[in-house]
Amino acid sequence: MSMDETLYCPPRQPWRWVGWLLASQLLVAVLWGWLGWHWGLPAMLLSHALFLVPVFLPNSRFYGPVLSHWPQAGNRVWLTIDDGPSADTPALLALLARHQARATFFLIGQRAAAQPALVQAIIQAGHSIGNHSDSHPQAWWWAQGPKRLAAQIGQCQQRLATLSGQPPRWYRSVVGHTNPFVAAVLRRHGLTRVGWSARGYDGVARDPAAVLARIAPDLRSGAIVLLHEGGSPGQAVAVLEGVLQLLHQRGLRADIPG
Numbered sequence: 001m002s003m004d005e006t007l008y009c010p011p012r013q014p015w016r017w018v019g020w021l022l023a024s025q026l027l028v029a030v031l032w033g034w035l036g037w038h039w040g041l042p043a044m045l046l047s048h049a050l051f052l053v054p055v056f057l058p059n060s061r062f063y064g065p066v067l068s069h070w071p072q073a074g075n076r077v078w079l080t081i082d083d084g085p086s087a088d089t090p091a092l093l094a095l096l097a098r099h100q101a102r103a104t105f106f107l108i109g110q111r112a113a114a115q116p117a118l119v120q121a122i123i124q125a126g127h128s129i130g131n132h133s134d135s136h137p138q139a140w141w142w143a144q145g146p147k148r149l150a151a152q153i154g155q156c157q158q159r160l161a162t163l164s165g166q167p168p169r170w171y172r173s174v175v176g177h178t179n180p181f182v183a184a185v186l187r188r189h190g191l192t193r194v195g196w197s198a199r200g201y202d203g204v205a206r207d208p209a210a211v212l213a214r215i216a217p218d219l220r221s222g223a224i225v226l227l228h229e230g231g232s233p234g235q236a237v238a239v240l241e242g243v244l245q246l247l248h249q250r251g252l253r254a255d256i257p258g
């Protein structure tokens with residue numbers, strides 16, 4: 001077992017939250033019966049909010065384990081590039097090769113199936129791939145039910161396994177949202193959820209310098225850096241180039257676990 005093997009943490013108790021939900025609603029019922037609706041109703045709303053908030057927190061462990069940094073990484077940093085493959089992929093691979101850097105590409109299943117040569121190029125260059133859903137339904141990812149989540153994650157897993165020769169072990173939530181039904185699907189596929197500790201909001205901002213300025217303070221040993229490809233032309237390459245230069249200046253290097 002390599003040291004990085006300890007990083008793998010597929011959910012072991014994906015339904016643990018059910019117990020908390022039942023207990024909290026029992027408490028609400030007791031409060032309501034005892035003190036009336038003036039206390040019962042706010043308590044109920046508060047209890048529901050407490051179960052909703054973690055859905056939108058990318059590094060929350062409430063609905064299952066998540067890696068939010070890379071422990072014992074030494075001088076290494078984990079670059080993760082979401083939403084590919086895309087027209088940017090060849091240029092990103094060339095840039096990574098020039099810097100002798102490795103990264104994990106979180107791929108969208110349907111895009112991967114449409115561009116199998118890019119998936120193979122990623123693997124052959126020594127990078128790893130992860131599951132980032134089959135069609136990336138970002139507006140409603142948080143509200144997907146168990147069946148749809150199973151199909152989104154399962155189909156992506158199947159496509160990537162066929163294209164790369166083995167099923168991925170890493171999973172990245174669509175826009176970082178994780179609802180109560182995700183963990184059971186991750187457990188079934190032995191997937192470990194990967195969050196992040198550094199991001200530049202490159203999906204929103206157009207200016208690579210602004211994106212880089214937001215990432216820079218968090219570029220340190222063991223950081224998990226969230227990057228995107230397929231946005232406005234040239235942006236992904238410019239941001240990655242800037243990140244690789246910053247890493248070099250700080251005596252850090254981009255590598256992947258496992």
Ligand SMILES: [Zn+2]
Pocket residue numbers: 082083132136174175
């Ligand atoms: Zn994404």
